[in-house]
Every structure is written in C-alpha cells, then in structure tokens.
Amino acid sequence: MPALVSERTVLDALAAGRADLAVPAGALVTALARDTARDHGLTLRLAEPADGRRRGAALPAPTPPRPVAGAPAQTLALGCDHAGFEIKDALAAHARALGWTITDVGTGSAESVDYPDFAYAVGRLVHLGQTQLGLMIDGVGVGSAIVANKLPGVRAALCPDVFSAFNARAHNDANVLTLGSRTMGVETCKRVLAEFLGTDFEGGRHARRVQKIADVEARFLPGAPGAA
Structure with a gap:
C-alpha cells in the first residue's frame, strides 16, 4: 500500500514546528494535505533516497489528473x-x-x-x-x-x-x-x-441520462466555456 500524506500528517508536522515535510517517493499526497501545507507555509519535499546521494527536491505541483479509459477488470x-x-x-x-x-x-x-x-x-x-x-x-x-x-x-x-x-x-x-x-x-x-x-x-x-450527468459536470471543469 503506497504511503499516504493526509491533512493530519501536515497538521502534525506544523504542530511539531517543522518548516518542511519529507514525502516518500510514490506517496499519495491528498489535495487537503497540499492545500493545508500551502496555506501554512509548510514545504513538501521528496524524501532523500536511502543512499543519501542527493537532497530532497521540492515536491512538484500536481498535474491535473486526466481520466484513463479501460480500467483493469474486477x-x-x-x-x-x-x-x-x-x-x-x-x-x-x-x-x-x-x-x-x-x-x-x-x-x-x-x-x-x-x-x-x-x-x-x-x-x-x-x-x-x-x-x-x-x-x-x-x-x-x-x-x-x-x-x-x-x-x-x-x-x-x-x-x-x-x-x-x-x-x-x-x-x-x-x-x-x-x-x-x-x-x-x-x-x-x-x-x-x-x-x-x-x-x-x-x-x-439510462446511457442518455448518465451522459447528461457528465454534461453538467463538464460545464464546471477548468476551461469550460461559460459555466452556468
């Protein structure tokens, strides 16, 4: 199971007086964790590898996820x-x-x-x-x-x-x-x-109705023309 960095993880780091937080490679950083860290000035950094050959770099901002078709069955x-x-x-x-x-x-x-x-x-x-x-x-x-x-x-x-x-x-x-x-x-x-x-x-x-759900959602996605 990948490591999870949640809002609670960030709040605990802030309570401990830390200015940055090392995030393991491959960890899931929740949106709430990123927002809380940003709002309180906590830097999220990639954890150093085990051999310690390089220092942790700033964690990159997330790329807006795009849906991927064809999820593995079951x-x-x-x-x-x-x-x-x-x-x-x-x-x-x-x-x-x-x-x-x-x-x-x-x-x-x-x-x-x-x-x-x-x-x-x-x-x-x-x-x-x-x-x-x-x-x-x-x-x-x-x-x-x-x-x-x-x-x-x-x-x-x-x-x-x-x-x-x-x-x-x-x-x-x-x-x-x-x-x-x-x-x-x-x-x-x-x-x-x-x-x-x-x-x-x-x-x-039912497909027509589900498509209408998707159409409503699409009106409010970033870049959608004239959200209403």
Whole structure:
C-alpha cells in the first residue's frame, strides 16, 4: 500500500514546528494535505533516497489528473476512516472471494482520521482508470459520497440496501459505493457490496441520462466555456 500524506500528517508536522515535510517517493499526497501545507507555509519535499546521494527536491505541483479509459477488470479501490476500519477487512475478503483484486488506500487502524482524505484516495484511483470500481466505508457513508463525487468521472452512491446497489449500477453507472458502518451491519454491507460488484450498467435509455450527468459536470471543469 503506497504511503499516504493526509491533512493530519501536515497538521502534525506544523504542530511539531517543522518548516518542511519529507514525502516518500510514490506517496499519495491528498489535495487537503497540499492545500493545508500551502496555506501554512509548510514545504513538501521528496524524501532523500536511502543512499543519501542527493537532497530532497521540492515536491512538484500536481498535474491535473486526466481520466484513463479501460480500467483493469474486477479491480476495486478500498478505503475507510476510523469508523469503517472494523469492517473493512471483512468486506475486502468478501470482494476477493468474488474474484476482485483490491487496492487498499487505508486507513490502517481505528485511530481517528478524516474521511475526506480516504474518500479522495478511492475516487482518485477510479478517476484515473487505475481501478474499475471503488468502495469507501465511513460511519454513515454520506460524507464520503460527497467527497468522491467532486472528482470528474466519479459517480459515487451511498447504498443502504441491495435494491439501491442494483439501481446505482444498472441505471446510474455508479462506480464508487459508499457504506455506513454505524447504520448497516456487516452482513448487510456484504450483500450490498456483492450486488454492486455483480451488476452491470444496462445502457439504453439510462446511457442518455448518465451522459447528461457528465454534461453538467463538464460545464464546471477548468476551461469550460461559460459555466452556468
């Protein structure tokens, strides 16, 4: 699992009085982490390699991600916050038993974290075409769905029951599922996840409607003429 530099990582560095933060090569630096570092004057630098032959350079600004077509089939980005940690492993095992390959973006313990960091990490992998679908678990699922839906091309749906999961995939072509560990039992979550993973988009009249969702999104992307 790649290292994650979240807003909490930056805040801890600031609280320790640090002026810069070494970021491991290949680490995922969340948008909130970058913004917080910028706003507080904390420099994010690439960590020195193990042999110490060169000093860390300033971390480059992120290039706006572009969606990549053709995500590998049956690949699932999986994330949670502290509220979802208790059931994450059970859902990961369930997905693997159904034939899916998991990319786990964290969190790795029940210590309190901020769900936007992990919802963003899940949505980003789907947006970039690195995974076919995403799953994010927090206390209720609403907040994570809001975050993931900020990423272009992501259609996240909170599905509290099996029918919602079917409809989200078959009619809305949803590609990220959010679940609430405090409102749903683990067995319900397993059934919902299985339905979400096992249902294909029906297309037809629904394709026209999903395209209209994409059209609304496109009006507000950078460079779009006359956002309205």
